[in-house]
Amino acid sequence: MQLNGEKLQQLQNALLSAFPNQGELKQFIRFQLDKNLNEIAVSNGATYSDVMFDLITWAESEDKLTKLISAVCSQKPNNPQLKPFCEQLQQQQAPTKQSYKLMNPCNFDLHQLIEDCVEKLDGKQGLVGLCVPCGDAIFQKNFCQRLKDELGTSNIQVKTSLALDPRITSVERVVTQINRYQKLLQTSEIICPIQVQIFDKNLNIPHDFWQKISTEFKNNFQNRLIIIMWGSEGCIFPKDVIPLNPPQFKKVHAHLWIREVTNNLGQGWTQQEVMQEWKRIMITACCHDISQSDSQSELLDIIRVYEHIEESRELLQQNLSAKDFLQELEQRI
Numbered sequence: 001m002q003l004n005g006e007k008l009q010q011l012q013n014a015l016l017s018a019f020p021n022q023g024e025l026k027q028f029i030r031f032q033l034d035k036n037l038n039e040i041a042v043s044n045g046a047t048y049s050d051v052m053f054d055l056i057t058w059a060e061s062e063d064k065l066t067k068l069i070s071a072v073c074s075q076k077p078n079n080p081q082l083k084p085f086c087e088q089l090q091q092q093q094a095p096t097k098q099s100y101k102l103m104n105p106c107n108f109d110l111h112q113l114i115e116d117c118v119e120k121l122d123g124k125q126g127l128v129g130l131c132v133p134c135g136d137a138i139f140q141k142n143f144c145q146r147l148k149d150e151l152g153t154s155n156i157q158v159k160t161s162l163a164l165d166p167r168i169t170s171v172e173r174v175v176t177q178i179n180r181y182q183k184l185l186q187t188s189e190i191i192c193p194i195q196v197q198i199f200d201k202n203l204n205i206p207h208d209f210w211q212k213i214s215t216e217f218k219n220n221f222q223n224r225l226i227i228i229m230w231g232s233e234g235c236i237f238p239k240d241v242i243p244l245n246p247p248q249f250k251k252v253h254a255h256l257w258i259r260e261v262t263n264n265l266g267q268g269w270t271q272q273e274v275m276q277e278w279k280r281i282m283i284t285a286c287c288h289d290i291s292q293s294d295s296q297s298e299l300l301d302i303i304r305v306y307e308h309i310e311e312s313r314e315l316l317q318q319n320l321s322a323k324d325f326l327q328e329l330e331q332r333i
Helices: 005-018 022-032 048-061 065-075 083-102 111-121 137-151 171-179 205-216 251-265 272-286 302-316 322-331
Strands: 126-132 156-158 162-164 189-196 224-230
Touching (some): 005 048, 005 065, 022 048, 022 065, 048 065, 065 083, 126 205, 137 189, 137 224, 162 171, 171 205, 189 205, 205 224, 272 322, 302 322
Parallel strands (some): 126 224, 162 189
């Protein structure tokens, strides 16, 4: 938050009314900003108004004015002189909420994959099978959530992923579990992820599963039961399920995502140096440890990308300045 001279004077008066004595202000600064007031303002021979002026000047110079105002508004929500600043802060935080939504990991890239998936699902009813050669569980979770969002219907549920793993369960038990969704399918669509494992002697397991589940749900019904089979690129998927290309996260996707997020964060975030520094940090944290070819050097590791986004979301919730945000983010690499 940036304020001009007149607004700064109004803020000073509002803070003086909110903290009529210096002792209360000293405790507030220590507890809320983790600072000692005597390190910020020289009180010897100075009036209380001078101390407050020094506090505001320090907050401006350290890019902590927004944090100061936010903390005061939380502490003194009924102070009438603070009300205009609280309202201004809420208006400026609205883009932050939009950016926080954009920073949901499921909203990073996946555009082409989701577009292909929605296109293949369009007009279909009943049982539909898809397969994606990607074995990262965190991808599966975000892909299913994104697909649910993009299908645009309120009556759709994403179920917990089930595994075709003979070491822990049988195909029959997995089919029985899905068969329990019959009643729910009368009122809701269901996305059901199925993890496919690699077993040299059991390559027929995915095919066996698909045959059995197709028999159980052979009668056509209005709502869709979307089976998403996922596993590493070495997995063999049934021929009758619709293949989807595996996701590829690239450096350009990081650039486009950061640009959209910072544009929504507003003033203080849209400078070119802020976007470039965030991009540098993200690529450093997420690049593959490979250098065999130019095409591979452009790829980002899927798990690392999702971890980076989660860390960024966590820091964004703290209402840090762009400078503090980038410093904290780099320390986590």
